[in-house]
Amino acid sequence: CGGFLSSSSGTLQSPFYPRNYPNNANCVWEIQVKSNFRVTLVFTDIQMEGGRCLSDYVEIYDGPLQTSPLLGKICYGYYHTYTSSSNLLTVRFHSNSRHTYRGFQANYYSTPADDSTTLLCLPDYMHVVVSRYFLQSHGYSAWNLTLNDPFCTPNITSNSVAFDIPYTRCGTVREGDNNTISYSNIIRGSSSGTLITRNRNLLLHVNCKMLQNTWAQTMYVAHDNFEVNETQYERYDVNLTFYDSSSFSRPVYDSPYYVGINQNLFLEASLHSSDRSLKLFLDTCVASPTRHNFTTRSYAIIKNG
Numbered sequence: 422c423g424g425f426l427s428s429s430s431g432t433l434q435s436p437f438y439p440r441n442y443p444n445n446a447n448c449v450w451e452i453q454v455k456s457n458f459r460v461t462l463v464f465t466d467i468q469m470e471g472g473r474c475l476s477d478y479v480e481i482y483d484g485p486l487q488t489s490p491l492l493g494k495i496c497y498g499y500y501h502t503y504t505s506s507s508n509l510l511t512v513r514f515h516s517n518s519r520h521t522y523r524g525f526q527a528n529y530y531s532t533p534a535d536d537s538t539t540l541l542c543l544p545d546y547m548h549v550v551v552s553r554y555f556l557q558s559h560g561y562s563a564w565n566l567t568l569n570d571p572f573c574t575p576n577i578t579s580n581s582v583a584f585d586i587p588y589t590r591c592g593t594v595r596e597g598d599n600n601t602i603s604y605s606n607i608i609r610g611s612s613s614g615t616l617i618t619r620n621r622n623l624l625l626h627v628n629c630k631m632l633q634n635t636w637a638q639t640m641y642v643a644h645d646n647f648e649v650n651e652t653q654y655e656r657y658d659v660n661l662t663f664y665d666s667s668s669f670s671r672p673v674y675d676s677p678y679y680v681g682i683n684q685n686l687f688l689e690a691s692l693h694s695s696d697r698s699l700k701l702f703l704d705t706c707v708a709s710p711t712r713h714n715f716t717t718r719s720y721a722i723i724k725n726g
Contacts, residue, residue, distance in 0.1 A: 422448035422514070429454055429531045435514055435524025439466075442477075442524040448514040449486060454531035457539055460510040461532060462503045467525040469496040469516075479525055482511040488601075508534075542629035544658040545695035547586040547593075549608065549627050556582070561610045561623050568592055569606055584608065586627065588696050595696070602631040602699075658693040659701070680708075686722070 422436045433450050435442040452460050462481065469477040474496035481492040481503045489511065492503045503510070514525070537555035541548040553563050563582045566575060569592025576583045586593060588604045596603045610623035663673040664687040680686060692701045706723040 422446060423450050426450060426452045426529070427454070429458075430529060432526065432528050433512065434526040438524045438526055440523070441521040442514075442516055444516055444518045444521060446514060446516040450512040451485075452510045452512070452529055454508045456508055456541055457534045457536070458508050458531040459534050460505040460508065460529055462510060462512065462527055462529045464495065464499070464501040464525060464527045466499070466523070467495060467497060467501070468523040469525070470520050470522060471497045476519060477516040477522070478514075480513040480515070482513070483507070484509050484511065486511045486513060538625070540627055540629075544693045546588060547584070547604065547606070547627055547629050549584040549586060549625075551582045551608070551625070553578075553580055553582060556610065556623075559623075560612050562612070565611045566623075567609050569594075588629070588694070595698075602696075604629045604631075604696075660691045660693070662689045662691075663687065664689065 426433065431452075433452075436446055436448065437443070452462070454460055464479075467479070469479075474494050476496075478494055478496045480494050482489045483492050483505050484490075484507055492505075493501065495501050508531075510529070512527070537552045539548075539550040551563075551566070556563055556566075563577050566582055566584075568584065568586065570590070573584070573586070573591035576585075586606050588595070591606065593604050593606045596605070605626065605628045608623075608625040608627065610625070612622075663678050665671050665673055667685075667687055669687060669689055688703075688706070690701055690703050692699060703723060704725060705721065708720045708722055
């Protein structure tokens with residue numbers, strides 16, 4: 422159960438719904454829509470062991486499971502609605518070893534986010550677009566925006582200001598811990614004109630955070646009369662290619678790739694990024710006798726490295 426959902430709308434439900442779900446279930450769905458869209462999730466039916474939702478429950482997270490705030494934890498009721506602050510929402514279903522019930526069904530759909538600021542974390546750089554109407558309506562000039570490195574200038578059009586910010590230049594700061602690698606920069610702006618105003622200098626913080634299997638993109642405005650928070654998620658730009666020999670000269674284009682018992686496999690994994698300090702690690706590779714089921718009868722060729 423669980424899985425990755427990337428369509429603009431869809432349905433998810435507990436195992437065997439509308440029949441009773443099994444004991445000891447732990448299902449995780451990641452819903453990721455297009456960049457600069459939001460996810461809205463509506464539960465149309467939910468029946469589980471009630472009370473304080475300690476035994477069987479559904480959790481909704483505003484982003485990836487391990488690193489995002491919990492939006493809600495439910496086990497009964499109708500038409501609970503949740504909306505993400507980014508283009509990714511995670512749903513987790515848990516059941517214990519006691520009673521089972523009908524479970525749940527939910528629908529999701531995507532809606533456009535605010536278009537005043539846009540952030541994309543691309544393989545080699547951050548692409549930031551700021552609306553000139555947004556700047557002008559708050560007293561800032563498009564011609565006064567700079568990065569940490571003022572020599573990295575934007576492309577200014579009649580409608581927007583666009584920065585392409587490399588991960589390794591233009592004053593971008595790289596920080597890492599056990600779970601994420603963060604690339605951050607600051608777009609600074611000042612009030613237009615020479616009159617004394619009440620506006621403070623604009624600080625637009627842009628961050629691309631690389632998680633275990635996603636790009637997390639955040640943008641927020643500080644030291645102004647309001648804050649703007651932008652978060653997007655993208656997958657790694659990773660390519661996996663099978664070859665028919667150890668020379669790695671002839672790639673295999675068959676999909677699925679059918680192999681015989683004791684046949685040697687040659688696999689090349691590559692990561693596209695301008696950050697040369699990154700290291701790519703192949704964690705798990707699984708084979709199955711059928712292309713549609715990698716759960717019931719699967720064989721681990723590589724497991725946990």
